[in-house]
Amino acid sequence: MSLTDSQKWLILTGVALFGLLLYVLAPVLTPFLVAAALAYLGDPLVDKLEARRLSRSVAVVLVFSGLIIVLFMIIAFLVPLLQQELAAFIRKLPSYIDWLQGTALPWIKAQLSLDAPSLNLDSLKQAIREQWQSVGNIAAGVMGSVSRSGLALVGWLANLVLIPVLTFYLLRDWDVMLARIRELIPRRYESTTVRLARDCDEVLGAFMHGQLLVMLSLGTVYAAGLWLVGLEMALLIGMLAGLVSFVPYLGFILGMLVAGIAAAIQFQDVIHLFYILLVFGAGQMLESFLLTPYLLGDRIGMHPVAVIFAVMAGGQLFGFVGILLALPVAAVIMVLLRHAHERYVQSELYADAVESERDG
Template sequence: MALPVRDQVKYWSIASVVFLGTVWLLGDVMLPFVLAMAIAYMLDPIADRLEKLGLSRALATVVITICAAIIFLIIALAVVPTLVRQATDLVEIAPQLFEDLQAFLRKHVPDLFNENTQIHQSLMQIGETIKSRGGELLSTALSSVMSLFNVLMIMFLVPVITFYLLMDWDRMVEKVDLMLPRDHAPVVRRLASQIDRTLASFIRGQGTVCLILGAFYAAALMLVGLKFGLVTGAIAGALTFIPYVGALVGGVLSIGLALFQFWGGETMVDGETVMMSTDWLRIGLVIGIFAIGQFFEGNILTPNLVGSSIGLHPVLLIFALTVFGTLFGFVGMLIAVPVAASIGVVARFGIEQYQNSRLYTGLTHDEQARHKASNDTDDQ
């Protein structure tokens, strides 16, 4: 006999509070385990496919690990140094970018720079902040990253944990299934299957879209000669994970950098003032790159790799990332997508149950007739 609903709600509520409290207390201690679990989840279909080809689970895990190590080394040696250098240069040049923007606006929109206006005061304050805090911000960010992703975790801990999780993934799923409450096991399995499909289509599919778009943007922007093409493409590709945000931020950043680099103006060469013409072709190419990227994302990549409906509304995703990131830091952002997917599936299940309940449908015609007859009898 199942426990009363009130007791079940109480126990599951306690379990949820304990889970969230553990995440909040342990924080960065859980980070390598959360990262390893996310990586193992993404690689599990590859391991399953290799098993179907005749490899054992252990051998499939070894093959995946070796391939991942080779790819990581190639990226670390070929891409990361350039990416770090461009990011550093971009932060250093930020004050000059702001000053050039001021000069452009002062020339074309002089009213914005009336010293008595609030806009002028705000712009000046932003400029001073960038000048005084730009280097400090980069230093803080890099130190935070190094403290977060320390060498031990990157080079040893996460790969080792991922290896063991990937090897035992199917057995762990079976163990969890055996621990489900027997009365609710079929419903929990159905909800878990829906959550898995949502996560698979979003994380694996959208992750692939991010990699493809990031590589395309970075390569194309560098080919047209944009100085910070690699870091701009990486930012645009990474933010594509959040619908519409990647295109907006990446497009604004790259077009702004293109205007800064290719816009004509006066410059000093050997003590003489030289007028430089605006390179409209390259500015147009930068705009065209993002237009092409958005076309392929919306019409080819997302429909084929992610699907037309994944059950994760952009507003729900952004809300989950904001809340969990604020409460639990980087670990919270990692678990935000699974939590958002779970909430979406459970919410749809709750709506389905409500629409099949008496509260929504009311009484049938026969039940209404019997109810009316019963009331008439009582009145007599």
């Protein structure tokens, strides 16, 4: 049964009000969205433990404890290493600028036959030498900036405490909340809504679980390969390339570009550039032929341009909250568009158009 005009306007008004509410509450939604994402990731594990005749509470405690342990292990292992590499990079920035000013730029001007004026970067090098210690210590810098405002410190601590608390309660009551939402759906739309919700869950599950595993796997592969090459900032560049790989080919291009520049400055030869190309080529082949087909398949199917637009639009409209919501919302919209296309193909309007083409 089709919707009446008043029902359509009611739905549009509800969507508009929801968008306005999201815009107004964006500054306080971050811990709730992070907790909801963690609960969504953990719910399948809880369901599997329940199938083994464990109670929901016991299963939630086990999964929640596992999430906390993994999170702390990642923080304890990666953050100090990344901080050391970033501090080392900042310390060496003056030498990198010397290489750029004395080697790279003259070579580029000679190859392109340019008669451009020389750049004097001495003031920039001096500023870096004076400030690198304060910039290099990430933890001290963050805590120093936060502690300048008592309100900001309270908000930061509140989010830090809220996320695990919210995750635990959302994980415990996840199935109950879904059941309550299903009860609110009008009966005549229930079957269609449930089917769309399952399609959305399949796409979101593929993205949330599969894409995260692909990103972490690629980051590990890139970091290990660059470490074997001998690159000083292997972990930093490898993880950066892995994290941005949710946009197809962006991690490969950005990582190879940054690693190539770092290798040219560090080694100043061609053979290491070839090694860098091998590392990222192997990672790209691993992603294309193993990771993406095995972990993702063709369940997402979002075009790279759509991914880039979704992230940029979400950040522009709602800031960091918009970035968190961009790809999940885009995946849901994609499912709804597929459903709309199916309805259109089955409609009389499409059938009339096909018949008129045949008659013509």
